[in-house]
Amino acid sequence: MEKILQVKDLELSFHTFAGEVKAIRGVSFDLKKGETLAIVGESGSGKSVTTKSIMRLLPESSSEFKNGQILFDNKDLTKLPERDMQKIRGKEISMIFQDPMTSLNPTMPIGKQVMEPILKHQKVSKAKAKEVTIELLKMVGIPNAEVRYKMYPHQFSGGQRQRIVIAIALACNPKVLIADEPTTALDVTIQAQILELMKDIQKKVDTSIIFITHDLGVVANVADRVAVMYGGRIVEVGTVDEIFYNPQHPYTWGLLSSMPSLDLEEERLYAIPGTPPDLLNPPVGDAFALRSEYALKIDLEQAPPMFQVSDTHYAATWLLHPNAPKVEPPASIIERMKTFPGSRYYETKGGNV
């Protein structure tokens, strides 16, 4: 499939009073046309920074690209002048933020806010833009859009505001839509509605989506592929089935074990021990080693490369090295792996394949 966006070896630092925060430490991934790529990982792992750097929304004064490329439309976005970036933002790549209560301008009617990217990026008349705006508002499910487009954000509920933010993001039919925890701030029923809406829309307009979330349940629901981030790196990437049923990285094991499940009646939820790595002084080897019971000696000395598990599945853990000792994943992970053809625990009637 056609690659729409390629991030290669991206490294990015923030300059702070405390020193250089190495927030992104070598991230590579592709986004294919029409797919939804979920990025998961704990707080502070660099999900938002990665996506904001794609749109270049980080403060210019304190953030710096140290290495790597972001290729979009034959252009390297890390090097594009701000003026050209403005032509891409909102038109080719757009973004939905986490908190719909604060992401709309409180003193501007919502219609005007939806119309803005249309007037900015497309050569259309005001009347036409207004027509498109009302259509968009209807599409995202704002009832009575003809009347309500004149209203202000405070006159809408949180769920409706997120729908409006989605309308803004879709205004120019972007090739890439970045959704940074679009449902985290909403209650569960509204969450489900917004997810349905996003799936519907993706079918209609065929954009590629990068979907950031903490919620693995959401991932299973919306994503085609998943990238797991830890300490400013992607530690594992694969299709949803590969990540859920044949995970390779101990951090992914931890994440999956800490996911509440309805069918397995576990007494208590698993929590990954320890704290996230200090990005001011990132550890030398595998950043997860200190929290992992599966750490090898080499993990403390050298960062693991990406090992290929299948065409679509890669994981950065020394456990995949041919010379590594064979370790047993946690029992709940083995249970999962048993159902995945191709995993080493896959069970047919006769035994392992």
Added chain:
Amino acid sequence: MVKYVGKRLIYMFLTMFLIATATFFLMQTLPGSPIASYNKLNESQRAIVEKKYGIDKPKPVQYAIYMKNLAQGDLGTSFVFKGKSVNDLLASRFKPSFILGAQAMVFGTIIGILLGIIAALRQNTFWDYGSTFFAILGISIPSFVFASLLQYWVASEWHLLPVGLWNDGWKSSILPSIALAMGPLALSARFIRTEMIEVLSSDYITLAKAKGANGFEIAFKHALRNALIPLVTVLGPVAAGLVTGSLVVEQIFAIPGIGEQFVSSIMSNDHATIMGTTLFFSAFLIVVIFIVDILYGIIDPRIRLSGGKN
């Protein structure tokens, strides 16, 4: 909205009533008598004058008469400018004060807002420090110092503008307006800088950027209106500052305005004029505060003036 305005008007009248009452009785405690300057009068002549101005009657009666006249808009008769009503005195002196105040307000806030925006957009650069320095000067140096400096350099030394008085058309108003404007200018520059910095870091500004807006659109279409909202609330105090500023600045430039007259009426113990001017200033400030509240509702859609449907 109509209901809201009605309610506000009633409160405004009530406030005026209380201010008038308080001022009336405070005036009685002032040392000296309004006709102390008539010291060549003998007992019977003094009695005639007192009778003429009604100050021979008991205080409560005087108060009742004053309030009755006030209700009809009559502020009484000046003790010093013989036979002239306070209303006429104020009217004849209203124009210069109004022109100075309005010019200072408009000039001060507009330049202040611009300086504040520049400082916020160019945070921690020469522009920011320059405008901060300017604003601190404006806040800490009293207007009479500016007035004297402007008068000395621009008028006496360089002969660019008149030294004082109100006889050279608009030119006469420039220096006193600038001197008066320093306060509002400095205040709004500081205020807008802080607010803009705060607003510029909010989520909806990031979203505006994510839509492809450029720096100008972000500052003026998205950030400014939100940063202005809190500034509106200090316009009342700013107007009060202009009133006090005018007392001094009009004196220095010898402008025949209300402020200058107020000062001289205090010097000459002209009770009726002092009271009339105090009430006039109070009414002015009450109206300003009222306008500010209405403005607030217009500029901030989240505030719909309550008291009925809008």
